[in-house]
Amino acid sequence: MxxxxxxxxxxxxxxxxxxxxxxxxxxxxxxxxxxxxxxxxxxxxxxxxxxxxxxxxxxxxxxxxxxxxxxxxxxxxxxxxxxxxxxxxxxxxxxxxxxxxxxxxxxxxxxxxxxxxxxxxxxxxxxxxxxxxxxxxxxxxxxxxxxxxxxxxxxxxxxxxxxxxEREHATDRRRVEVKPLGDGTAKVDAIVTTRAGLAFDAKLSEMSGRLCPKDPRSNDQRRADAIEALAEGRELSCECGRAECPTRSAAPQSESSSPRVVFNVIADRDTVLSGGQAPGYVLGYGVIDAEQVRELAAEATMRLVTEPQVDAAAALRYQPTVSVQRWVRCRDLTCRFPGCEHPAEDCDIDHTVPFDHNKPALGGLTVPANLKCLCRFHHRLKTFGGWRDTQYPDGSVVWTSPSGKTYRTTPGGADLFNSFAPVPCGQPKAARPPKLSRAARVEQSRAKNRRLRPVNEAYRYTQSARRRELDRRRNRNRMRATLKLFKGDEPSTSPYCTWINDPFEPEELPPDWEPPPPRPPDPENPPF
Known part of the structure; x- marks a missing residue:
């Protein structure tokens, strides 16, 4: 109240x-x-x-x-x-x-x-x-x-x-996405053709309708479980528990007939072996709870992931070793550009300090402290788009945009697992530029305007002159073509267009073409 x-x-x-x-x-x-x-x-x-x-x-x-x-x-x-x-x-x-x-x-x-x-x-x-x-x-x-x-x-x-x-535009948007909800479930979001949607809906209804009336699940739950059965290539089994049920759980399929699905799960040792409650992470999917980690680990191949020790020869090779790639992807989980969530398993392994192919000892080493995950788009953006990055021993990366703004990203694995937790590295804070007075900011803008004005004026004058020159050549060629149409090869005797007897001019300008210098303003005539 x-x-x-x-x-x-x-x-x-x-x-x-x-x-x-x-x-x-x-x-x-x-x-x-x-x-x-x-x-x-x-x-x-x-x-x-x-x-x-x-x-x-x-x-x-x-x-x-x-x-x-x-x-x-x-x-x-x-x-x-x-x-x-x-x-x-x-x-x-x-x-x-x-x-x-x-x-x-x-x-x-x-x-x-x-x-x-x-x-x-x-x-x-x-x-x-x-x-x-x-x-x-x-x-x-x-x-x-x-x-x-x-x-x-x-x-x-x-x-x-x-x-x-129209329909051809709509069908181009076909897609299927699986997103984790964070509570042990996932959301399947799909756009398919009408035919596929109707067939899928009818198949789920058919599978759920075969079960006996004693099944304890709701119709929505049976349809959701039917998706899992479809993915595994088996029939949907009843959960009533009666021995006489005609649709009770069937015997499991043989390993040769069951479809093999491979996905990578990261989890702490205590979660897998000692009943710990720390969540796990499925690469390309998201977080799962500890119980699901142990269910998956019961039938999975396990590998201990530790930061590899890179010898001197491997550090001077451009291609990272398999163990280094595995460690970097598990540490980062996603692309390391600000705001990007592209899965690490689909990213490039990028050298923060560029690798020197001519003299590898002088360039960036191929070690985890100099490697990070970048999706292909942001990898190209860093190479050709004016962005700069600095990587620190704890795995954090500070990005500097072309406009001078800085952004700091940390490895996603450090937020979930102690193995990737950052250690103090003495990373300096980004220095804040001194605050300028209003007069200084105004003078900066004026200086920039003075620098860019002649450049922009010259660019506009050159483009305008190129258009005028091309228009002049097209008009003259058109008149030459008209003369040839009416008089054939007979030259014109007009004293006003003596150029009309000249050969046809090319209607493309070479890249190094320069316009004539602009005429000085006439003080006798106003500029309007």
Whole structure:
């Protein structure tokens, strides 16, 4: 019970506070999406302006922006890429709707539905849809997700029918995911074709329906157990316990007929042998409880995993030994980039200090203290995307982004198992840069503007001159072709276009083509 006196006006004030909080949340989301879109624009533009090494452009501006967003917001690669894609679409394709979100006149739920349902709309039609939706969205506050989706789909189908996702797009999203729930169970999430879904549903119903009425499980539990039976290639057995039951537990299959499934489990020695309660970890899956560890260990091949001692010859070889790879994957559990949860067993083994192939003794050694797991995307990002990393003896890695931000990741195994627990390593804390005064920050911005202005002006002038030169050549070639059509090989005698008798000009400019120098401004004529 709440020991307060009822105030008739209080509920109204609280509801007003909720509404204002929702509007403030919308404004904050709009500001975040604008910042993400601006970051994407910066990371894309710098590839065109700066004189960087060609390898630097292997990683696109979108990928580099997604990596920084994922690290800053602790998002996975997929979630960060989706956020950057939404921010770009909101800025470039739905500016009117973005303005309403920034003003708190709509919510992110509505905007996210519009983004998803207009993904394939052409740019010409998108402007009209954005304008019309911005006028109507104010009346959607009480609408459900389904009603908003139906309204947007109807408008898209009227203006751009080709943008409606047809069956060939939907079937491309087929997938099956198994996610641990942390309580000894797992969630199977799948998108399959209608035919496969109906067949799977009918098979589960058939298997669960064969059991006798005395089976103690519910229908949902029987269908869930039927999935395990399907995976193991056997019939679903009854659990009533009666000897006369026609569907009681059958004899186990022979080892040759049973499908062999291999997966790796990490657990403490005490959990496996002494009844300890520390959880275990299945690589690529997640945490399981101690009882499940012992059930699996009863029929498994066990191997003691300890940090290997690497001799001098092995440390100078690029390829890690099998024992080193096993130790690093068990220590890290996942990709070591901030926010990434890609399983370690599918990751590359990366040298933090690069291995010197010409003189291995001078480069990074192939030892656990210099190795970590990186998925292929983040491995390429580190190599070509401007990210820098430092690894410490306790396995922690400090990442520095191209914008100078630092992020620290620790090995996942250290959080679960004492064998991987970090030891004090005297790692220094990241030095905080001195705080600059407002005048110093303004002067930094002004100096940057002074440095970039001539570079950007020269780039824009060169691009404009290239377009003008190509247009001039195309026009002249078109006139030469017209002359040849009407007069054949007879030259023109006009004194105004003497160049028309010249050979056709190439309509591609060489890479080293330089435009003529810009003419100085005429003081007699205004610049407009």
């Amino acid at each position: 709440f020991d307060i006196e009822f105030d008739p006006a209080a509920p109204g004030r609280l509801v007003d506070a909720l509404a204002e909080g929702s509007r403030a949340e919308a404004r904050l989301i709009a500001a975040r999406m604008a910042a993400v879109a601006d970051l994407l624009a910066q990371r894309t533009a710098e590839l065109n302006v700066e004189g960087v090494h060609p390898n630097y452009m292997i990683v696109t501006g979108f990928a580099r922006a997604s990596a920084e967003v994922g690290a800053a917001l602790n998002l996975t690669k997929g979630a960060a890429s989706r956020l950057v894609e939404q921010a770009e679409a909101l800025r470039d394709r739905l500016p009117h709707l973005a303005a309403l979100l920034a003003a708190g006149q709509t919510d992110w739920r509505t905007v996210e539905i519009v983004l998803a349902r207009t993904r394939f709309v052409s740019s010409k039609v998108m402007a009209q849809i954005d304008s019309e939706l911005a006028e109507q969205v104010g009346g959607w506050q009480c609408w459900s997700d389904g009603r908003i989706t139906t309204t947007v789909d109807a408008k898209v189908k009227l203006l751009d029918p080709a943008a409606i996702a």
